[in-house]
Structure formats: C-alpha cells, structure tokens
Amino acid sequence: MSSTLLSRGNEAVTINPVASGVTIRLTDHGSNWYWTAFCIFSVTALAYVVSAAFVPRKERIFHYFSIGAAFFAALTYFTMASNLGSTGIQTEFSHYMGGGVRQIFYARYVGWFLVSPLILTNVLLFSGVAWPTILFTLGAQEIYVVSVLIGALVPSTYKWGYFTFGVVAWFLVMYHLVFVARTAAKELGSDVHKHFLVMLCGISFIWTLYPISWGLSEGGNVIAPDSEAAFYGVLDVITLPILCSYFVYASRKISVERLGL
Amino acid sequence: MSSTLLSRGNEAVTINPVASGVTIRLTDHGSNWYWTAFCIFSVTALAYVVSAAFVPRKERIFHYFSIGAAFFAALTYFTMASNLGSTGIQTEFSHYMGGGVRQIFYARYVGWFLVSPLILTNVLLFSGVAWPTILFTLGAQEIYVVSVLIGALVPSTYKWGYFTFGVVAWFLVMYHLVFVARTAAKELGSDVHKHFLVMLCGISFIWTLYPISWGLSEGGNVIAPDSEAAFYGVLDVITLPILCSYFVYASRKISVERLGL
Amino acid sequence: MSSTLLSRGNEAVTINPVASGVTIRLTDHGSNWYWTAFCIFSVTALAYVVSAAFVPRKERIFHYFSIGAAFFAALTYFTMASNLGSTGIQTEFSHYMGGGVRQIFYARYVGWFLVSPLILTNVLLFSGVAWPTILFTLGAQEIYVVSVLIGALVPSTYKWGYFTFGVVAWFLVMYHLVFVARTAAKELGSDVHKHFLVMLCGISFIWTLYPISWGLSEGGNVIAPDSEAAFYGVLDVITLPILCSYFVYASRKISVERLGL
Numbered sequence: 067m068s069s070t071l072l073s074r075g076n077e078a079v080t081i082n083p084v085a086s087g088v089t090i091r092l093t094d095h096g097s098n099w100y101w102t103a104f105c106i107f108s109v110t111a112l113a114y115v116v117s118a119a120f121v122p123r124k125e126r127i128f129h130y131f132s133i134g135a136a137f138f139a140a141l142t143y144f145t146m147a148s149n150l151g152s153t154g155i156q157t158e159f160s161h162y163m164g165g166g167v168r169q170i171f172y173a174r175y176v177g178w179f180l181v182s183p184l185i186l187t188n189v190l191l192f193s194g195v196a197w198p199t200i201l202f203t204l205g206a207q208e209i210y211v212v213s214v215l216i217g218a219l220v221p222s223t224y225k226w227g228y229f230t231f232g233v234v235a236w237f238l239v240m241y242h243l244v245f246v247a248r249t250a251a252k253e254l255g256s257d258v259h260k261h262f263l264v265m266l267c268g269i270s271f272i273w274t275l276y277p278i279s280w281g282l283s284e285g286g287n288v289i290a291p292d293s294e295a296a297f298y299g300v301l302d303v304i305t306l307p308i309l310c311s312y313f314v315y316a317s318r319k320i321s322v323e324r325l326g327l
Numbered sequence: 328m329s330s331t332l333l334s335r336g337n338e339a340v341t342i343n344p345v346a347s348g349v350t351i352r353l354t355d356h357g358s359n360w361y362w363t364a365f366c367i368f369s370v371t372a373l374a375y376v377v378s379a380a381f382v383p384r385k386e387r388i389f390h391y392f393s394i395g396a397a398f399f400a401a402l403t404y405f406t407m408a409s410n411l412g413s414t415g416i417q418t419e420f421s422h423y424m425g426g427g428v429r430q431i432f433y434a435r436y437v438g439w440f441l442v443s444p445l446i447l448t449n450v451l452l453f454s455g456v457a458w459p460t461i462l463f464t465l466g467a468q469e470i471y472v473v474s475v476l477i478g479a480l481v482p483s484t485y486k487w488g489y490f491t492f493g494v495v496a497w498f499l500v501m502y503h504l505v506f507v508a509r510t511a512a513k514e515l516g517s518d519v520h521k522h523f524l525v526m527l528c529g530i531s532f533i534w535t536l537y538p539i540s541w542g543l544s545e546g547g548n549v550i551a552p553d554s555e556a557a558f559y560g561v562l563d564v565i566t567l568p569i570l571c572s573y574f575v576y577a578s579r580k581i582s583v584e585r586l587g588l
Numbered sequence: 589m590s591s592t593l594l595s596r597g598n599e600a601v602t603i604n605p606v607a608s609g610v611t612i613r614l615t616d617h618g619s620n621w622y623w624t625a626f627c628i629f630s631v632t633a634l635a636y637v638v639s640a641a642f643v644p645r646k647e648r649i650f651h652y653f654s655i656g657a658a659f660f661a662a663l664t665y666f667t668m669a670s671n672l673g674s675t676g677i678q679t680e681f682s683h684y685m686g687g688g689v690r691q692i693f694y695a696r697y698v699g700w701f702l703v704s705p706l707i708l709t710n711v712l713l714f715s716g717v718a719w720p721t722i723l724f725t726l727g728a729q730e731i732y733v734v735s736v737l738i739g740a741l742v743p744s745t746y747k748w749g750y751f752t753f754g755v756v757a758w759f760l761v762m763y764h765l766v767f768v769a770r771t772a773a774k775e776l777g778s779d780v781h782k783h784f785l786v787m788l789c790g791i792s793f794i795w796t797l798y799p800i801s802w803g804l805s806e807g808g809n810v811i812a813p814d815s816e817a818a819f820y821g822v823l824d825v826i827t828l829p830i831l832c833s834y835f836v837y838a839s840r841k842i843s844v845e846r847l848g849l
Contacts, residue, residue: 339746342744342746343742343744343746384768391720391721391727395724399731402735402750402753405749405750409742409749411738
C-alpha cells in the first residue's frame with residue numbers, strides 16, 4: 067500500500083488534508099519522517115515474530131508483549147504519516163507562527179495508551195514484582211497518557227492543569243520503577259538486576275524527555291509540527307526498537323520460571 | 328420501549344435521522360432487520376441466563392462470557408436499529424448510487440470490540456492454552472477490529488492500508504486458533520478436541536466472510552447499507568446464537584477442572 | 589494551577605465556554621461546587637497514599653484500587669469544574685427552561701467507567717468471590733455506565749431504551765452483590781461479613797439514587813445543570829471519600845490471606 071504511494075512521491079498531506087482553518091500543520095518533511103519510523107516499527111515487529119519462533123512457547127511472554135507494542139506503534143505511525151488521526155486546536159501561546167489553530171495528533175496518544183503499558187508490563191514482569199503493583203503502575207501510566215491527551219486537546223490555559231495531573235501520575239510510575247521494581251529485581255539475582263538497571267536507566271532518561279516535548283509542541287506551541295514529529299519520533303524509536311529489543315535479548319537468557327511466571 | 332415504537336410502525340429512521348448530506352443511507356428495511364436481530368440476541372442472552380442457573384457456580388465461566396457477549400450484541404443492534412451510532416463518510420468508489428456520502432455504523436465495530444474477545448476467550452479457554460497466548464490472541468483480534476474501524480472512517484484510499492493491517496492481525500488470530508489452540512485441545516482428550524474442531528471450523532469459515540463484507544460495503548461501496556445490514560447481521564447471528572450456543576452446550580459436558588481453570 | 593485561577597475568582601465558565609447554542613448550561617455556582625468536590629477527592633487520594641505507606645506492601649491491594657479511584661475522580665471533577673468534557677444535546681422534554689439544548693457532561697461517565705469498577709473490585713475482592721464472578725460483575729457495571737452515557741447523548745425518546753438496558757445491567761450487578769458476594773463474605777467469618785454488610789447497605793442505597801438523578805437531569809430535563817452537579821456530586825462524595833474510606837479502614841484489619849489473595 068504505502069510503497070505504491072511512495073513511488074509516486076508522498077502525497078499523504080495532499081490526499082488526506084486537514085481542515086482549511088488549521089494553519090500550523092504537518093508538511094511533507096514531517097510525513098516522510100513518520101513513514102520512515104513506520105518502516106522501522108514494522109521491521110521491528112517482524113523481527114520479534116521471527117525471534118519468537120526460536121523460543122519455546124512457554125518462554126514467549128515477553129515476545130508477545132513486544133510484538134504487540136511494535137505492531138501498535140507501526141499502526142500509529144502509519145496513521146500520522148498519512149496525516150490522519152489529527153484535529154485542529156487553538157493554541158494558547160503565539161511562539162510559533164504567531165499562534166493560531168495547530169494540528170494536534172491525538173493518534174499519538176492512542177498509540178501510547180496501547181504501547182506504553184505493554185512495555186511497562188515487560189519491564190515489571192522482568193523485575194518480579196507482585197501483580198497488584200504491576201496493575202497500579204499500569205493504571206498510573208494510563209492516567210498520565212490520558213491526562214496529557216486531554217491537555218493537548220484543551221485550548222485554554224487549563225491544559226496545564228491536565229499536564230500537572232499527568233506529571234503526578236508519571237512520578238508514581240517512576241517511583242514504582244526506581245524504588246519498588248529495582249528492589250524486587252535485586253532479589254532475583256545479579257544478572258537480572260544488571261539487565262533491569264540498563265532498561266531502567268534508558269527508560270527513565272527517555273521518558274523524562276516526553277513531557278518536555280509536550281511542553282514545546284502541544285503545550286507551548288514553541289516548535290513546528292514537523293519538529294514535534296522528529297522529537298517524539300526519536301524518543302519512540304529509542305524506546306521501542308532499541309530499549310525493547312535489548313529487553314527481548316536479555317529475556318531470552320533468563321528463564322520465565324526464575325521470574326515467578 | 329421498542330415494542331411501543333414498533334406497534335406504530337418502525338419510525339427509527341425518521342425519529343433519529345442522519346445528517347442531510349448522507350445520501351447512501353439505511354432505510355426501514357434495514358432497520359427492521361436490525362430490530363429482528365436485536366430480538367434474537369436479547370432472547371439468546373436470556374436463554375444463557377436461564378441455562379446458567381442450572382449449572383454449578385464454579386462451572387459458569389463460559390456462561391458468563393456468553394451472557395456478556397449476547398448482551399453487548401443486543402445493545403449494538405438496538406443502536407443500529409435505532410439508526411444511531413453512525414456517521415457520514417465520503418466514499419472512495421462510485422459502484423453504488425454513483426458514490427457520495429455513505430452512512431457508516433461505527434457502533435458495529437464498538438460492538439465487535441466488546442463481543443469478539445469474549446467469544447475468543449471462550450474458545451481459547453476451552454482449548455486449554457496458556458494465558459499469555461490468550462492475551463496475545465485477544466490483542467491481535469482487537470487490533471483487527473480497530474484497524475477495520477479506522478479503515479471504514481477514512482474517506483481516502485488510505486483506508487486499504489488499515490484494512491491490510493487488520494487482515495495481518497486477523498491472520499495472527501487464525502494462526503493461534505488453528506495451530507496453537509487446536510494442538511492444545513488435542514491434549515485435553517478426544518471429546519474436547521471434537522467439540523473444539525466444530526467451533527474452529529465454524530469460526531474460521533464465518534470470520535473469513537467478515538473482511539469480504541467490509542470490502543463490499545464500507546470499503547468498496549458496492550452494496551447498499553441495507554444489504555450490508557443483512558450480510559453482517561447474518562454473520563453475527565451465525566456466530567453468536569448458533570456457534571456460541573453450541574459452545575455453551577458443549578461446555579456443560581466438560582468440567583472446567585479438565586481445562587485447567 | 590487551580591488556586592491561581594480561584595484567587596482571581598472562578599472564571600472557568602467564561603474561559604472554557606460551551607457552544608453558543610447551548611442554553612441550559614452550568615453556571616459559576618455549579619462550577620464552584622465541582623471545584624470543592626475536586627478538592628475533596630484530591631485530599632482523599634493523598635490521604636490514601638499516606639495510609640498506604642503504613643501498610644505492608646503485600647496488604648496494599650485495596651489501597652492501590654482506592655488511590656486509583658480517588659485520582660480518577662479528582663481528574664473527572666477537575667474537568668467538569670473547568671466546564672470541559674461536555675457537549676450540547678437537544679432535550680426531549682421541556683420541564684426545565686422550556687427545553688432546548690442542554691449541556692451534558694460526558695466526562696462524568698468516563699470518570700464512572702474508570703472509578704466504579706475499582707470500587708466494585710474492592711468490595712468483591714473483600715467478599716472472597718471467585719474471579720470469573722468478579723469479571724462478570726465488572727462487565728455488567730461497565731454496560732450500565734456505557735448505556736446511560738449513550739442514553740444521555742441521544743436526543744430522541746430512544747434514550748430510554750438505553751436507560752432500560754443500563755438498569756437491567758445494574759440489576760445484574762446488585763444481584764451479584766446482594767446474593768452471591770454476601771453469601772461468600774459470610775463464609776469468611778463474622779468480622780468480614782459485618783464490614784461487608786455496612787459497605788453493601790451503603791452502596792445499594794447510594795447507587796440506587798444514581799438512576800433517579802439521571803432521570804431528573806440528562807433524561808427528563810427536570811432540574812438545572814447546577815442541581816445536577818449537586819445531586820451527582822453528593823452521591824459521588826458519599827461513595828468515594830466516605831464509603832470507600834470506611835472500606836480502606838476495614839481492610840486494614842483483615843489480612844489479604846484470609847481473602848484468598
């Protein structure tokens with residue numbers, strides 16, 4: 067599908083135009099980058115499927131979650147590359163292009179809603195914490211995603227109230243990762259702990275940059291939608307194909323029985 | 328409620344009209360069929376409730392999922408019979424009525440999103456596969472439903488990209504049903520295997536027809552919304568009251584302990 | 589955030605106005621009450637977090653669900669206090685202000701969709717019923733919430749069909765609470781049974797008033813949106829900070845092992 071479209075140039079922005087009143091919008095450059103990321107996620111999903119075939123069925127749980135995450139991410143990026151899944155919202159600030167109606171991709175948040183709990187589940191199952199703790203952390207993560215989504219869709223200054231909610235929920239997630247899950251991983255042995263620490267450092271650093279990107283794009287209207295695409299896209303690519311692949315690699319060396327599954 | 332309305336004729340299409348620009352729309356004939364299917368699903372839900380009362384509480388798990396599925400299906404068909412839960416989308420092709428704005432029932436997909444995982448859970452629990460496999464298959468099924476929903480709502484040719492995504496996810500579901508779950512069911516004994524094979528044949532045949540119906544109605548605009556109602560409706564009625572009832576009947580003969588629950 | 593806004597008076601209704609056609613709308617009075625309830629839920633969430641710190645991690649499951657519920661409720665009330673999360677729907681009846689377009693807060697239902705299963709899970713886990721029964725009851729509760737949401741959004745008399753669906757689902761929930769869960773709680777000992785009965789009386793009384801409030805506001809357009817805010821708000825405050833806090837208090841005296849967790 068996409069290859070046919072690409073062969074005659076990427077016309078996504080023309081074929082699926084946003085409403086005429088939306089002045090701060092994605093251009094071909096941003097769409098091309100989204101197509102690139104889409105290809106990265108699709109290849110990642112395929113690679114995980116192949117990798118799963120070489121693992122006994124009972125050890126595949128981490129593969130299952132990773133395949134799901136990569137699949138959802140590919141679907142999300144297909145949507146944004148096609149210039150779909152967006153709406154126009156009046157900006158609060160006039161930093162970029164003097165303000166106006168900005169194209170907000172709600173599809174991005176739908177994607178995170180589906181992808182981020184899968185990645186978190188992977189990490190938390192790997193640390194061996196109890197399932198009520200996992201459920202609570204996933205709940206906090208979903209509150210974070212939904213809060214910043216609403217914040218992105220609210221035109222008035224009240225958006226920062228939702229952002230604040232989201233950041234509080236995000237601190238709850240980080241608290242459980244850094245204090246609860248790390249302690250639990252330590253008890254599972256030094257090799258699990260080492261792999262967990264690599265993941266933890268990666269995730270806490272990358273995921274801290276997401277709220278900053280939000281503040282610069284949907285929140286503060288400081289950077290262009292194309293720059294927003296680049297910023298979020300790089301973070302997503304580091305999270306999913308890189309960090310999650312390290313994780314899949316690490317999980318192949320640890321039996322799921324040691325993790326209490 | 329509905330009986331009062333029906334006694335003075337089915338005025339759903341008049342009382343809950345679609346926007347005036349929607350030219351390819353449901354008529355009284357389609358709405359009448361939706362009401363019929365609504366009655367079928369309601370009676371089915373009631374029959375499952377009665378059947379559950381004759382089963383020990385610990386054996387009721389399959390009844391619970393089936394009651395939920397029938398209830399959701401009834402709610403969905405009530406919505407479509409009332410001419411609600413739809414929106415107008417510009418058609419890509421002009422096969423039917425020369426194209427234009429077609430009435431797309433997103434309520435149908437919301438219903439599938441809720442009903443199909445319940446039926447799949449029934450089938451997969453019956454086969455005795457492990458819960459990570461069940462979760463992964465349900466996830467793939469939901470990706471399938473969401474993909475064809477987005478595809479139905481996208482006016483441009485990009486809808487076929489989502490359709491492709493959906494079909495890939497659907498192949499993942501079928502792979503797990505035909506290869507993974509069938510093998511697992513075999514190990515549970517010949518009677519479980521026999522019942523599972525009947526369900527599997529039914530589901531793989533009927534669920535293969537859904538993408539075809541999508542291609543003819545929301546996708547290709549080949550058949551009228553009334554014919555779409557008949558096509559999808561017949562598939563839904565075969566899936567839920569017929570296949571699922573066979574399943575409830577079969578599950579009453581097999582103790583849940585044999586299935587590892 | 590909110591304190592800054594409140595210091596120059598509550599301008600939420602002015603800053604986040606509804607569409608001009610919506611004549612039956614929230615005023616400053618309703619918004620002020622929503623802010624008050626928001627503060628109550630925020631303090632409740634904080635109190636549960638503090639309380640959780642004094643409980644061993646393995647006993648925290650009821651705290652986790654309660655913190656989540658209070659957090660979601662605070663987010664919901666922040667939204668409604670900000671005059672967000674609402675849309676205008678043509679009323680069926682002309683009891684209040686002669687009818688017209690009424691402001692319907694769909695955010696309220698999104699909040700219930702997230703909060704009510706958490707509270708129900710608390711109650712049902714406390715009674716020690718099996719997890720298929722819990723899942724089924726939660727499913728029925730979600731059908732109830734979604735049905736009355738759709739009913740609130742449908743302008744025609746068909747809204748009462750959805751209301752009927754919702755009430756049927758609500759009876760299923762009540763049946764499981766009063767007959768199934770109560771019997772199960774009895775077997776866990778007289779102290780668990782006593783606490784369960786207090787919760788059960790509270791919840792069955794308060795939750796019976798919700799459909800009445802719906803009938804008077806979204807359904808029948810009898811009372812003003814401000815009165816709707818007061819009616820629903822009082823019910824929510826009794827359910828969450830009062831009943832749920834009693835529950836958290838009771839759960840601290842009962843080991844989770846006795847509940848089979």
